[in-house]
Amino acid sequence: MNFDLHLNGLRAVVTGGTLGLGAAVVKTLAEAGARVATSARTVPTQPVEGVTYVAADLSTAEGTSHLARSILQDWGGVDILINVLGGSKTPGGGFAAISDAHWFAELDLNLMPAVRLDRALLPTMLAQGSGVIIHVSSIQRVLPIPESTTAYAAAKGALTTYSKSLAREVTPKGVRVLSVAPGWIETEASVAFVERMAADAGTNYEGGKRIVMDWLGGIPVGRPAKTQEVADLIAFLASPRSASITGAEYRIDGGTVPTL
Template sequence: MSFDLGLSGRRALVTGGTKGVGAAVVDALRQGGAEVITTARAVPDTAPAGVTFVAADLTTAEGCAQVAGRVLDQFGGVDIVVHVVGGSGAPAGGFAVLDDAVWHRELDLNLMPAVRIDRALLPSMIAQGTGVIVHVTSIQNRLPLPQSTTAYAAAKAALSTYSKSLSKEVTPQGVRVLRVSPGWVETEAAVSFVERLAAEAGTDYEGGRAIVMEGLGGIPLGRPASPREVGDLVAFLVSPRASAITGTEVVIDGGTVPTA
């Protein structure tokens, strides 16, 4: 059996593609033969062959319009859109420290880029009668951490609901829409966080890992996912081999979520 995913020549946009999960998605699509445009606040000094970087602030309507315009200008349309950009800058301390400015920042980073870019690019997908959109959400939309991720988790839950509704609207027109929901992924930022925890606790890196897993209620697999594992999952889901998958959420969390 061939493991060719049939991505050769596909035109793809990946938001937030310079590090972590985004970089892994870019690499997986590029290795599969796709032409890739990706985004970051600043363009890196070097870029892999076949990848175009667009510097834009996707928390703004102007930044989203800039990226969508570049995709249409360069590709004339798009086959794959993967929304990875997201994160949280909210302070710890529970609901009381989350003022309106924090809530707006979390929504502007984790929900609105997908809404704006989808709105700009979906007409071309519908016109060609085919396409795939993947929204990267988080298991925190089901397992929020009250002391630190309430606003982030709520924004990701909103993204998930939006994604489900969008799938109902555009799947009959040939555009698949689905969600990938990671648990703890061992990105560069996660490694730095674990190292800091380990230093504060007077333990080694594996001890810091154990602290994080305990805080999540345990990971039955015994380890976090790697960015590459998430990237490979996304590459499969956007491929013709997954052509019957739409409107659903695919969880990659090592078993962290304790319910089905």
């Protein structure tokens, strides 16, 4: 018996939907029957059938406005908005290596796209009295790595706090807001990162994975999460099946964070 998420026909916008977790979320929602649109700086050469792709750089206000205008023109509004876009390009070296430019870049990638897109598309949800917004945060907000993720972790912490405040504001008006905090996910980018770490340490890929897990203080399940595992959680939270869930953050990290 299939577990129907009741997503058929719902309009869903996913940011960063061509690689990694974003691509898995796009595919999962589309397979569940949702109408899906997603953004990326470059439209993929092998798009998912039936998915609308909008070329836009969401780290800029102009790119976010372009995506929002495209969605409103084509659909008139949205039912589900999932902000997956994020990442970190700040170099290692601790606090002293993080310039003002690095700080602003992390905020522009990990916080402001969600803030701007919510501001543009949330009014249509409020007008119809229903909708779901999900922000993808990170366990780094409570478990930062001082050597390399301070600015990224701070930006994700801001995203989680913003999500909570937004939920308190709009849930009484019919719109649910949640955040999802993954731990280490085995995406294309993380595989490349581990391979570089392994090469620098003179070990293989499995050895590189152990290095990263040691940095995190260990992962009790013994491995990073698969993108599909996180996408399945997000799809459930976005669905009417979780209609009573709002204002919460859901951690999916294999037990990495040792506290409740």
